[in-house]
Amino acid sequence: MTDPTQAGLRESATFDRATIAGIQRAAETGVYDIRGWGAKRAVPHFDDLLLLGASMSRYPLEGYRERCDTDVVLGDRHARNPLHLDIPVTIAGMSFGALSAQAKEALGRGATEVGTSTTTGDGGMTPEERGQSKNLVYQYLPSRYGMNPDDLRSADAIEIVLGQGAKPGGGGMLLGQKISDRVAGMRTLPAGIDQRSACRHPDWTGPDDLTIKILELREITDWQKPIYIKVGATRTYYDVKLAVAAGADVVVVDGMQGGTAATQEVFIEHVGIPTLAAIPQAVQALAELGLHRKVQLIVSGGIRTGADVAKAMALGADAVAIGTAALIALGDNHPRYADEYAKIGSAPGYYDDYQDGRDPAGITTQDPELSARLDPVEGGRRVANYLRVLTLEAQTLARACGKAHLRNLEPEDLVALTIEAAAMARVPLAGTSWIPGQGF
């Protein structure tokens, strides 16, 4: 096909080809688009920040001889058995149902191999996942799918999910084509029928009632398990303050780039704030309470590299969580499936139809033949490798900044490349002392 721009044709910035295709699809079908992945639009992100390495006024650490520790304790505010992870990169909540049992097992294997945690999702805890995960965080969601006290007690931490970055204010979604008998059984709902989870918890609204719910969960688990509260990033400053007031040991903040297995496109792209903008709000809330690094902050939404890990921690996160990146490590969007992606109207690098259950990589599917393509042991090895690289990269950058521990990275180690990023991250524009919004 010849390039239309070579013929002098001009594409509209407002009505670009994806927008036109969306209108055409809506007109054809009369239903809104549902897809997986997170926000695809460009938003200010960690790439817009740079680290100030040491040279004369600060001293860097030697990469192969001098230590740069990476461990993190999560949940020691109230829980008797906080998690002590070897690395500050965790696996975010993704449900069995959204993912195959093999994928869930692979994530558990990978996380365990490098000493970090993995997380269940909307749909309960599978034996494969529990069995292969040394540190398993159990999500407690509005749907209560698969929720039972035995699984609460067998978890290593409990994450009360109020929302996620891809859809703050919205509930989970699992379309009928992915609801196998096993998935249906765990959720005590019929197979093959679309499931739309509630957007808020059925038995409490607001932090006052949540305080009571948390006490209930602590009683059920004998005050042993850390309790996280996860929020999608919107009014993060207030949400973090209220999460702390309700009794959280750990707050998880998921930015708008955070992924989903199935959500309305309009929701993914138009609700929530970027991860970069959420972290300083969360840290401000914790610092004002005197609880920064005492109530730990886990940040997710667009973490891809060790640079992202280092920058998130420099802004004040205690740890990060990865979801989309972990799926890519497992094989999602791999070029080896190019022909099969083409058959379902997609391509490597573009595939986001996780809701559809026809994932050629066998990750976001319940189809027995497709899901058999993912070997949990090999998948676990790939996830572990990726987590190791993230950690080594973050250590490389922290050592360059003179830090013997990743947690000692601080906002003063960062500058911004753009005014937008400077304003959101509350760090100076590179080469200046100007932080937009904080005077001149």
Place this chain on the structure above:
Amino acid sequence: MCGIVGLHLKNPALQPELGRLFVPMIEAMTSRGPDSAGLALYDDTGMHVVKDVGLPRDICAAHDIASRSGYQAVGHTRMATESAITPEHAHPFTPAPGLALVHNGSFSNHASVRRNLAFDGITCTTDNDSEVAARFIGREIARGADLEDAMRMVLKEFDGFFTLLVTTATQFAVLRDSFACKPAVIAETTDYVAMASEYHALAELPGITDARIVEPEPERVYAWSR
């Protein structure tokens, strides 16, 4: 780059000589810190602090340090890194009565510790990283820690490179970070304990050839009390 020196007299007979013994020590560190200098002298009336920009020789002469008596002295010559060259930015930092800290090195997380101290109502008067350590130790002592424990807490709280010499009215303590890159040497005789960034600052002390000389190990608090 900075130079630090300290002299803790065990033998009361040497007390009239404190200034005379100490001035050559701090002057020997001029090359490590030509921007500014400061010292704290301890005698029976308390701690006396002198800080100014310029060379140690001139500062000591202006205040006739050589004629001073006392039982303990610490000094610092400064080559500024990230904060201004003013008398206020010079060491020692003295955040509480009797407490003095001198530092050679550079903390890499002082902004975070500074924020934590501010939450407790403890504000620094300069943007100097060493002041943060001084105020941190001051807070821990105010909370009931002894000096040695407070310095061990520095190891947990602070990142970066440091050789610290911290004194109170009764104690004299040295600590190096885990990398121990910033130099330090301690000499001890029956008459005194002396510490310096480089040995030649100690070379004129009486009986130095018979002193027990050690290079302080990383992450170990060396402390003496009177």
